Amino acid sequence: MKKLFIGNLAASTKENDLQTLFSEFGTVRSCKLVMDVFSGECKGFGFIEMEGHEARAAIAGLNGRDFNGKSIKVNFETPRPKRGRR
Template identity: 75%
Template sequence: MKKLFIGNLPETAKDKDVIELFSQFGKVRSIKLVVDVFSGKCKGFGFIEMEGHEARAAIEGLNGRDFGGKMIKVNFEEPKNKRGRR
């Protein structure tokens, strides 16, 4: 199972819409879109889990693709200790 980061999502993004988009590459095992607690709108990113070969296909097929008027970023989630500090 691989966890994918999805960035640059529109604030109107909903779980069902993202699942539908990624399902063309395989089964989405879990999804977590980060939402604002006050407005309930998507903060522009989230995470999904898929099997390894399906996740790689989703990255290849969806990274840089238009979704809701924005070019989404899709890649493998990097462990916290591997990310650069700001």
């Protein structure tokens, strides 16, 4: 199972729209958009989980593609570095 990062999403993006887009390349195991607490709109990025070969196909087919008026960025998730204690 691979986790993909999807960036540069339009604020009007819904999880169903994203899941439908990625399902062209295989089975979407999970879909999570990061939403703004106050406005309820998408913050511009989200995460999708797919099998490895399907994830690679999705990256090749969707990275840079126009979706809801914006050119989306699709790549494997890279863990954020741990931050030290303050």
